Amino acid sequence: MGGGAAGFFGAIACAEANPDLQVLLLEKTGKLLSKVRVSGGGRCNVTHACESPAQLVAHYPRGSKQLKNAFQQFGVADTIAWFARRGVTLKTEADGRMFPTTDSSETIARALEDAARQAGVRILTNASVDEIQAEERGGFSLKLSGANAPLHGPLLAQSVLIATGGNPKSANYEWLRALGHAIAEPVPSLxxxxxxxxxxxxxxxxxxxxxxxxxxxxxxxxxxxxxxxxxxxxxxxxxxxxxxxxxxxxxxxxxxxxxxxxxxxxxxxxxxxxxxxxxxxxxxxxxxxxxxxxxxxxxxxxxxxxxxxxxxxxxxxxxxxxxxxxxxxxxxxxxxxxxxxxxxEEFVTCGGVVLSEVDLKTMQSRRVPGLYFAGEVLDIDGITGGFNFQAAWTTGFLAGQAMALRNLE
Incomplete structure (x- = not known):
């Protein structure tokens, strides 16, 4: 759920790790990767040149301690290599920020869309998830609305990744509270x-x-x-x-x-x-x-x-x-x-799903088996300089890999 950086990365990681799965990416609007396209003045500050997870976590006001292990599994070097395998070379500027050598965010957006398509990810825009219910026998039932929502009955899924981004209004997290998760009250950052x-x-x-x-x-x-x-x-x-x-x-x-x-x-x-x-x-x-x-x-x-x-x-x-x-x-x-x-005009929200209720090794909910989180919907945010995208790539990748493994088992 969510057609942004974390959602795309999670969907791609899941589909590549287990090609037999049917992976569906849902986006409530008609636009995909909107933040990717406008970030960095249209250049896309993909990540930041940090040599170690310890150096990287120092740039996160929320989530620094919890992210150290996650960055050891998928960090800056992994991000650089991921894009390089897809024909995208990143460059480092004097202040440590990393951009595609094309200086165009479209390069990053196209790489993500192409990777999703090649991995067999199905993308559905204008499809908003209004309600998620955990089924007694496992899996989830999703009630959708929007122009492209299924006409007959709810959507059924074995696992769900929530990568809906941050939101400045506390009321917009009620559907997550209904699933049993505590929310750190959202306030603007950056x-x-x-x-x-x-x-x-x-x-x-x-x-x-x-x-x-x-x-x-x-x-x-x-x-x-x-x-x-x-x-x-x-x-x-x-x-x-x-x-x-x-x-x-x-x-x-x-x-x-x-x-x-x-x-x-x-x-x-x-x-x-x-x-x-x-x-x-x-x-x-x-x-x-x-x-x-x-x-x-x-x-x-x-x-x-x-x-x-x-x-x-x-x-x-x-x-x-x-x-x-x-x-x-x-x-x-x-x-x-x-x-x-x-x-x-702001790009980041401080607040979101409380991290103590999420296994940061897999991004799976500790309260609802099969439910995963990635990106800014978590109570994680970094300072300006590519750190929020790195958190999106890392949490999305770990969630996608864990979902693939869970369904393989």
């Missing part, structure tokens, strides 16, 4: 900050390669690239912070103060003497027109304006009060966060 009264509002599109974002009053901070948008701030630093702080930010109602350190290599102890020496050596230069620390001109000018420094003010004439204000803004620019982006 979102950007809305700052309606941002002092940076005129800097849309300006980015810095490395900044630190701290949530004032909380133990939440993250470093990385940062992008100024027309609604606030985005980029990996913000997205990763939102992932690690997903539940706390939800409790706060997405209201707080984000402190931006534009030069995290510096502290107040190192920055103050640096400025003093720079003033002595460059006294005749104007402050506003000579950006420092590799910061973009527009950002530097904005910070000097916020510090009350005039466009003609020279370093030698800079008042101590203005210098202190500039130093503070470089290390702790305050932004009043008042919300996040809408769910349609």
């Amino acid at each position: 979102f950007t900050f809305n700052v309606p009264e941002s002092p940076l509002s005129e800097l849309m599109g300006v980015s810095v390669p490395y900044a630190r974002v701290v949530l004032a009053g909380e133990k939440l901070q993250y470093e990385g690239p940062l992008l100024v948008t027309h609604w606030g701030v985005s980029g990996p630093a913000v997205l990763k912070l939102s992932a690690w702080g997903a539940r706390r930010l939800s409790e706060l109602g997405y209201v707080g103060t984000a402190l931006i350190n534009w030069i995290p290599a510096h502290t107040e102890e190192t920055l103050r003497p640096w400025l003093q020496q720079f003033r002595q050596e460059n006294g005749k230069k104007t402050v506003a027109s000579n950006p420092q620390f590799g910061l973009p001109q527009r950002l530097w000018r904005n910070l000097t304006e916020q510090a009350g420094i005039g466009p003609e003010t020279r370093w030698s004439d800079l008042p101590a009060k203005a210098q202190n204000r500039l130093l503070e803004l470089l290390l702790r620019s305050p932004l009043a966060v008042r919300g996040k982006t809408t769910y349609k």
Whole structure:
């Protein structure tokens, strides 16, 4: 159930491991692999270059400890090899993200669709599963609706893989609760900050390669690239912070103060003497027109304006009060966060099926034999950078293999 990354991977793994099985993939919409096609700006960030499961699990706010064994069974190297066998070569970028060499998500989508077709997987779109009932003698009865749903009676299956993805509404998990599973309450993850009264509002599109974002009053901070948008701030630093702080930010109602350190290599102890020496050596230069620390001109000018420094003010004439204000803004620019982006712009949900109720070696339910889970429907989510796709490939593969073995027995 679910025509996304985890659903396709599970169906392919099951059909390839046991060709005698009839494997049916159900998708409630008319579109297959929709997240795969739009991820990474249409390039598809397939996975992340991590040498070991221990290194990989460090990037999962939820599910890190539980996934270590799963990644030992099917990890990054296995993902690379899986796609290579199907004619898709992946490349590694400087930050560790891995993309197809074509830089097109269609390459990944086509590889998955071709592999499913070659394995004999039957795909049914516009078929929504409204109810699942476990039969007394084993197996399941699925009640379907939609344009392509069977006209006569329910669909019968020996095993069922649920790979329906995450959902922001708790009520949408009721059908899983009805099967006896507990659900970790869903909240959004990987979102950007809305700052309606941002002092940076005129800097849309300006980015810095490395900044630190701290949530004032909380133990939440993250470093990385940062992008100024027309609604606030985005980029990996913000997205990763939102992932690690997903539940706390939800409790706060997405209201707080984000402190931006534009030069995290510096502290107040190192920055103050640096400025003093720079003033002595460059006294005749104007402050506003000579950006420092590799910061973009527009950002530097904005910070000097916020510090009350005039466009003609020279370093030698800079008042101590203005210098202190500039130093503070470089290390702790305050932004009043008042919300996040809408769910349609988010890709990940924190929450889902509680992991203690799932055997992470096979992805089979500990409560309902023959019921399996893969992907974001589980209470597993990673930060941005290909980690959520890797979790989908891994859990989908293990579930598919286990289903094939179970039905073979």
